[in-house]
Every structure is written in structure tokens, then in C-alpha cells.
Amino acid sequence: MATLTYLTTTHFDFGAVHRIPNELARARISKPLIATDAGIRAVGLVDKVIGVLGKDVLISIFDETPGNPTEAAVLKAFEQYSCDRCDGVLALGGGSSMDLGKAVALLAGSGGPLAQYDPLAGGAKKVQSVAPLIAVPTTAGTGSEVSIGFVIIMDDGRKLTFASPLFVPKAAICDPELTLGLPQMMTAATGMDAITHCIEAFLTPTINPPADGVALDGLWRGWRNLRAAVKDGTDRAARWQMMMCSTEGAMSFIKGLGAVHAMSHAAGRIERLNLHHGTLNAVFLPAVLRFNAPECDEKYERIRQATGLAPSADLAEAISDLNADIGLPSGLSAMGVEEGDIPDLITYAMKDLSAMTNPRPALEDDFEVMIRESL
Numbered sequence: 423m424a425t426l427t428y429l430t431t432t433h434f435d436f437g438a439v440h441r442i443p444n445e446l447a448r449a450r451i452s453k454p455l456i457a458t459d460a461g462i463r464a465v466g467l468v469d470k471v472i473g474v475l476g477k478d479v480l481i482s483i484f485d486e487t488p489g490n491p492t493e494a495a496v497l498k499a500f501e502q503y504s505c506d507r508c509d510g511v512l513a514l515g516g517g518s519s520m521d522l523g524k525a526v527a528l529l530a531g532s533g534g535p536l537a538q539y540d541p542l543a544g545g546a547k548k549v550q551s552v553a554p555l556i557a558v559p560t561t562a563g564t565g566s567e568v569s570i571g572f573v574i575i576m577d578d579g580r581k582l583t584f585a586s587p588l589f590v591p592k593a594a595i596c597d598p599e600l601t602l603g604l605p606q607m608m609t610a611a612t613g614m615d616a617i618t619h620c621i622e623a624f625l626t627p628t629i630n631p632p633a634d635g636v637a638l639d640g641l642w643r644g645w646r647n648l649r650a651a652v653k654d655g656t657d658r659a660a661r662w663q664m665m666m667c668s669t670e671g672a673m674s675f676i677k678g679l680g681a682v683h684a685m686s687h688a689a690g691r692i693e694r695l696n697l698h699h700g701t702l703n704a705v706f707l708p709a710v711l712r713f714n715a716p717e718c719d720e721k722y723e724r725i726r727q728a729t730g731l732a733p734s735a736d737l738a739e740a741i742s743d744l745n746a747d748i749g750l751p752s753g754l755s756a757m758g759v760e761e762g763d764i765p766d767l768i769t770y771a772m773k774d775l776s777a778m779t780n781p782r783p784a785l786e787d788d789f790e791v792m793i794r795e796s797l
């Protein structure tokens with residue numbers, strides 16, 4: 423049975439930020455909590471949004487979102503939301519700020535504790551309602567502005583993926599202007615997150631042909647523009663295309679993701695390293711493409727068509743070449759991952775929600791092989 427659900431209204435182009443006031447009104451938000459991080463505030467993007475809102479709009483700003491959002495940070499933001507009597511969330515930032523904003527909206531609508539909503543324990547059914555949320559991405563990668571999910575590191579160390587159609591923002595404001603100042607490494611890493619979403623979502627066995635079409639279109643755009651966006655961050659056309667790749671990647675992963683994300687989520691938990699999700703995806707992707715190959719003949723052919731690669735091209739090698747071209751590390755060792763980390767990586771990857779939809783079921787030994795290949 424195919425279940426096809428698309429719920430978001432997305433305003434997409436340079437200047438889209440000017441739609442924020444209308445969307446806040448449409449969502450009946452009179453006092454938003456702006457969920458963001460200190461870096462976004464420092465580069466002036468919070469001020470830019472406040473400028474668009476005008477002086478009369480009441481706001482509360484939470485700018486303490488960590489690089490990988492934690493349950494503790496969610497609770498702190500929710501306390502501020504409650505104390506300041508906010509009635510909705512305006513999430514401004516990369517995946518971290520948007521995910522933290524979604525978690526705050528969930529607590530505001532359905533109450534705590536957050537752990538009860540773990541979808542692997544049947545928690546999605548416990549989500550009663552979610553406070554209205556408008557998402558404004560400042561990177562082109564996660565696509566959290568249109569996705570049904572968010573990821574939080576819990577107090578007990580687990581990295582949980584929460585998923586429900588109710589977590590889709592009321593509106594997404596995709597303004598590529600906000601990504602023009604994104605540093606080169608962040609452009610590369612977030613861009614590879616978007617490309618990985620397109621590839622993994624397309625490869626999952628879930629039946630959703632419209633989402634497959636969206637994934638391949640996103641891949642077409644990302645493959646042709648990521649190198650240019652990394653080389654020259656002011657390339658407006660490349661920035662527009664990468665933001666669309668990101669949005670389409672997330673629209674397509676309503677189908678689910680795969681082993682790349684399962685391992686990235688596991689490695690993202692390693693506290694001493696605080697590794698970037700997109701960089702991890704880039705590094706794991708070649709090994710997973712090799713592992714999945716026996717199940718994916720026809721789909722790999724379609725990926726070669728979308729990327730413009732030769733019919734005989736090796737997809738894993740093409741990804742490794744792209745990673746090298748845009749300056750990403752060649753393996754996990756270069757990122758500080760050690761032999762001793764492997765057992766935990768396997769354990770957590772196998773338990774991750776994304777592992778359930780990999781096109782070729784991966785057992786413990788398979789994960790070990792893929793992790794060692796990625797070292």
C-alpha cells in the first residue's frame with residue numbers, strides 16, 4: 423500500500439523571508455519563540471528576520487541550540503517558551519535549530535517527557551498535537567523544514583529520531599539568500615547531506631513513485647551544483663539549486679532512509695568528537711552503495727542517468743571523487759574515529775530507525791564491514 427502525504431506550504435526564492443509575517447498570521451502565532459543558535463545570531467540573520475517582522479511583533483529568542491541538539495537544550499528552550507507565553511515557534515537555522523524547534527513545539531502541544539514519543543517504542547501514536555511552527559533554513563542540507571522527523575540526543579545518550587506527519591512545519595520559508603554566507607566546509611557537508619537524502623530515499627524499497635521522482639530531481643540539481651556552490655559561495659544560481667536539492671531530499675525521505683543515516687546517527691553520538699552529520703554521510707555513502715549494489719541494479723542505472731554518469735560508472739567511486747573535490751575527509755580515521763568506537767557504532771546503527779528501510783537488510787557483520795571500509 424502506498425501512502426502519499428505532502429503537507430507543507432513552501433515559499434521558495436530569493437526574498438522569501440518577506441513571507442514570514444503572513445505565514446505567522448496564517449498559523450495564528452502572535453508571539454513566536456525564535457529557535458536559533460549563537461552563530462546564526464552573530465552573522466546577523468536573526469536581526470534580518472526581526473527586521474522583516476517589524477517592531478510591533480512580540481518575540482522571544484532562544485539562541486543556545488547546540489551543534490547536535492540535546493534533550494537538555496530542548497527543555498531549556500521549552501521553559502523559555504512557557505515563561506514568555508509564546509504560542510508558536512519560528513525555527514531559524516540549520517537542522518539543529520529546526521529540530522530543536524520541532525521538539526519544543528511537540529512538548530508545547532503534547533507535554534513531556536520527550537522519550538515517550540520514541541517511534542521505535544510506538545511513541546508516534548502518543549503525539550496528540552503540536553504547537554504551530556514555521557521553519558526558515560539557513561543551510562541547504564537537512565531539509566528539516568519540510569520533513570516529518572527530527573533528531574535529538576537524549577539525556578541517556580541515545581540519539582533518537584522522532585517521526586510523525588504532525589511534525590511537518592506549517593510553512594517553510596526557503597530563501598537562498600540566507601545561505602550565501604555559509605562557509606565552504608559547511609556548504610560541502612550540508613550539501614552532501616542533501617545528496618545522501620536523495621540517494622537513500624530513492625533506494626528504500628518503500629513504494630512511493632512521486633517521492634522517487636522528487637528524489638531524482640533533487641539529485642540532478644545537487645550533483646550539478648554542489649561543486650560550484652563550494653567553490654564560490656556567492657554563486658546565487660548554485661545556492662538556489664542546492665537549497666532546492668535539500669528541500670526535495672527531505673520531501674523524498676518521507677519514504678525512509680537507509681544504512682548511511684543509521685551509521686551517521688550512531689557516529690554523531692560520539693561525544694568527544696561532535697562530528698557533523700553531513701560529513702559523516704559523505705564518508706559512509708561509498709561503502710553503503712557497494713553493500714546495496716546486489717539489490718539495486720535498476721535503481722543504480724536511474725541514479726547514473728540523473729547524475730549524468732556513464733552507464734558503466736561506479737557510483738561509490740563517483741561519490742568518493744565528489745567528496746575529494748569539495749574538500750571532505752576521505753574517511754572516519756581522519757575525523758578521529760578509533761577502533762574502540764566500532765562496537766558501539768554497530769550496536770546503535772542496528773537499532774536506528776533508518777536501518778529498517780535499507781534496500782538490503784544489514785546484519786551486525788555487514789555493518790562492521792561497512793564501517794571498516796569507511797575508516
Ligand SMILES: [Zn+2]
Pocket residue numbers: 564615619683699703
Ligand atoms: Zn541527513
